[in-house]
Amino acid sequence: MLAGNFAEIAALLLFFIGLIGLVVRRNMMLTIIASGLMNMAVVLFFLVLNSSPDLSPPMMAENVIGGADPVPQALMITSVVLGVSVQAVCLVLTMITFSEYGTLDWNVAKRIRDGLQPAQPVDPASSGTGALLFRKRKSGP
Amino acid sequence: MVLSHVVFGLILVFAVLTIAASCLKHAIILSSVVGLWASFAYLLYHAPDVAVSEAVVASTLGTILLVLTIRKYTDINLPPIRELLKVRWWAALLIVLTGGIVIWFTATTPQLESAPLQVAMMETYLSGPRIVSPISSILLNWRAFDTVLEASMLLVAVLAVVHLTDTSGHHGATSYPATNLSHPTLRTGIRVLLPLFVVVGLALVAGDPFTPGGGFQGGGVLAAVVVGRYLVRPVGGSRTHAMENIEKVVFVLFVLSVIGYAALNLRSDFTYPIYMITMNTLLGIKVFCGLSIVFLFFAAEE
Numbered sequence: 001m002l003a004g005n006f007a008e009i010a011a012l013l014l015f016f017i018g019l020i021g022l023v024v025r026r027n028m029m030l031t032i033i034a035s036g037l038m039n040m041a042v043v044l045f046f047l048v049l050n051s052s053p054d055l056s057p058p059m060m061a062e063n064v065i066g067g068a069d070p071v072p073q074a075l076m077i078t079s080v081v082l083g084v085s086v087q088a089v090c091l092v093l094t095m096i097t098f099s100e101y102g103t104l105d106w107n108v109a110k111r112i113r114d115g116l117q118p119a120q121p122v123d124p125a126s127s128g129t130g131a132l133l134f135r136k137r138k139s140g141p
Numbered sequence: 142m143v144l145s146h147v148v149f150g151l152i153l154v155f156a157v158l159t160i161a162a163s164c165l166k167h168a169i170i171l172s173s174v175v176g177l178w179a180s181f182a183y184l185l186y187h188a189p190d191v192a193v194s195e196a197v198v199a200s201t202l203g204t205i206l207l208v209l210t211i212r213k214y215t216d217i218n219l220p221p222i223r224e225l226l227k228v229r230w231w232a233a234l235l236i237v238l239t240g241g242i243v244i245w246f247t248a249t250t251p252q253l254e255s256a257p258l259q260v261a262m263m264e265t266y267l268s269g270p271r272i273v274s275p276i277s278s279i280l281l282n283w284r285a286f287d288t289v290l291e292a293s294m295l296l297v298a299v300l301a302v303v304h305l306t307d308t309s310g311h312h313g314a315t316s317y318p319a320t321n322l323s324h325p326t327l328r329t330g331i332r333v334l335l336p337l338f339v340v341v342g343l344a345l346v347a348g349d350p351f352t353p354g355g356g357f358q359g360g361g362v363l364a365a366v367v368v369g370r371y372l373v374r375p376v377g378g379s380r381t382h383a384m385e386n387i388e389k390v391v392f393v394l395f396v397l398s399v400i401g402y403a404a405l406n407l408r409s410d411f412t413y414p415i416y417m418i419t420m421n422t423l424l425g426i427k428v429f430c431g432l433s434i435v436f437l438f439f440a441a442e443e
Contacts, residue, residue, distance in 0.1 A: 005252060007186070009244050010149040014156050016240035021160030023232045024225050029165050029211065033172045036203065037156055040179050043195070044152075047188045050256050053145055057187040059274045059351050061263060068187035069259040070266075074279035077357050078291040080194045081428060084203045085298035088435045091210045092305045104214060 007048035015041035028094045028104045032087060039083040046072040145185050152178045165217040169207045176200030189353035190276050193345070198361040202432060205368060209439040270410065273417045274350045281420045282413075285399045292427055296392050299431045303385065306438050331369045338366045346425035347418065356424025363425065364432035371440055381434045388430040395423045 018041060021034030051068035061067025094104070101109050102120035111117040155175045162168035177200050183192040211217050226233055262283070266275040280288055346359030401407070402416050 005247065005250075007145065007149060007182075008247055010153060012240065012244050012247060013153055016236055016243075017153065017156045017160060019240075020233055020236050023236060024222065024229050025160060025219070026225065027165070027219055029207070029214075029217075030160070030162075030168055030219065033168050033207070034160055036172060036199075037159065037175060040176060040195075040199070043191065044179055044182060047183050047191060048186050050253065050259060051186045051188070053185050053187075055187055057189055057353075058263070058266075058276065059353075061267070064260050064263040064267065065255065067263065069256055070262055070275040070279055071256070071258050073188045073191055074276045074284070076188070076191050077194055077276070077280065077355065078288065080191060080199050081357050081361065081432075082291060082294055082298075084198050084206070085295050085431065085435065087203055088206055088439070089298050089301045089305075091206060091439070092302050095210060095213055096305065098214060104216070 008045060011041050011045035011048060014044065026106045028097065028106060028109075031106075032090045032094065035090075036083065036087060039079070043076045043079055046076050145182065148178055148182045148185060152182065161222045163219055163221060165211050165214070165219065168219070169204060169211070172207075173200050173204040176203070190355060190358060193353055193358040194361055197358065197365055198432065202361065202364065202368065202436065205436065206439050271350055272414050274348065274352075274354065276353075277348060277355045277417060277421065280355065281417060281424075285403065285420075288424075289396055289399050292392060292395060292424065295428065295431045296388060299385070299388065299434050302435050302438055303381070306441075328373050331373050335366055335369050338362060338369065342366065342425075342429075346421055348421055354421075356421040357428055359421070360425040360428025361432060363429040364436065367429075367433040368436055371436070381437050384430045384434050388427055388434070391423050391427045391430070395420070395427065398423070 015038055018034045018037035021037065022031055025031065025034065049069065049072055051072075055068050056062075056066060058067040058070035058073070097109065098104060100119065101112050103109055103112070108117065112119045152175055155171055155178065159168050159171040159175060162171060176195060180192045180195040180200060183189075183195060262275060262279060266278065342359045342362035342365075344359075345354040345362055346356055348354035398416070398419060402412075407416070
């Protein structure tokens with residue numbers, strides 16, 4: 001089991017650990033961190049495909065199959081930088097939600113949105129943008 | 142092989158600790174540790190370019206953004222994961238079952254004998270003059286249009302950060318702990334290291350066929366210079382407006398040069414290195430501006 005494609009299995013395990021964190025934890029910041037872990041797992045999975053510690057880096061390769069596969073590496077460089085920029089946008093949205101609702105908990109934020117619980121805005125001066133993000137649902141029948 | 146087993150084991154252990162953390166501070170630092178071990182694993186599997194960008198951009202800059210964000214929250218303690226698992230045990234069980242099936246299929250699938258795309262790419266690289274590293278050549282020549290789209294996504298993310306923070310006005314808690322309480326040792330260390338960072342960043346942008354390098358990694362290292370300077374002497378977000386304009390202009394130039402190179406059929410052995418250096422420089426400037434703007438907006442004290 002530890003031979004062959006154990007690295008791919010480890011990357012998949014990391015992905016599912018991140019997914020459990022994403023689903024089970026009810027904190028907005030931990031949701032962002034867990035999706036970051038999942039992004040890392042995807043990068044790891046692509047990089048260990050068709051590569052092994054015995055080979056050489058693609059730019060030092062002497063023959064065609066003597067180096068690691070350069071194609072997944074070129075695909076993943078952009079993914080790392082984009083992961084951070086997506087994380088930054090998520091963090092800004094979380095900050096706006098927090099200033100509107102005064103909580104980082106998804107369940108509490110949902111209850112506030114449905115009018116079951118009063119909101120505790122951190123800064124009463126803030127208004128407007130949060131309403132666009134968490135539009136109030138119509139009260140159902 | 143023992144080393145890579147240990148590295149993968151540590152990645153998984155720290156990932157479990159991250160999602161089971163009882164405080165946001167712990168979760169952030171633990172996820173950054175996972176990132177550093179992952180970057181070491183990339184290096185073991187011979188992907189030095191991705192290792193550099195993971196270590197500099199994701200593991201360092203991403204962590205700094207998270208740390209700057211939790212200054213604005215009043216309560217950073219988390220409920221213990223045991224109670225949450227009691228409530229959502231069915232979701233966790235479903236994920237474990239799905240994960241088991243996927244991993245079983247992966248474990249029983251035989252390895253590929255050869256990758257046709259790798260063979261084609263390496264044949265082109267080995268038969269050519271070897272003046273550009275194969276990764277840059279795939280990134281900027283073979284899949285140049287994809288790279289343009291991804292650069293546009295970075296631009297969109299930066300604009301989203303700028304405009305969302307602009308229109309919402311004051312958000313977050315009223316009193317932030319100041320970030321300029323830096324230790325004298327840290328300040329001296331950063332003053333000594335910053336010129337080195339600039340040189341390394343420029344060398345990565347310029348590139349060399351036998352070492353890792355390219356616009357994405359070099360831009361990340363140069364953005365780390367902005368972070369370091371901010372720790373020494375916090376400056377406001379006054380320069381971000383100019384940087385935003387530079388980023389937009391560079392993006393237009395980037396698109397034009399890709400389209401020009403592909404549409405005007407300028408491909409030749411002579412123009413290829415010039416095109417590569419130009420593209421890497423433009424990409425480096427763009428990534429540097431984007432990441433610096435994002436950092437400065439998060440660091441703003443209001």
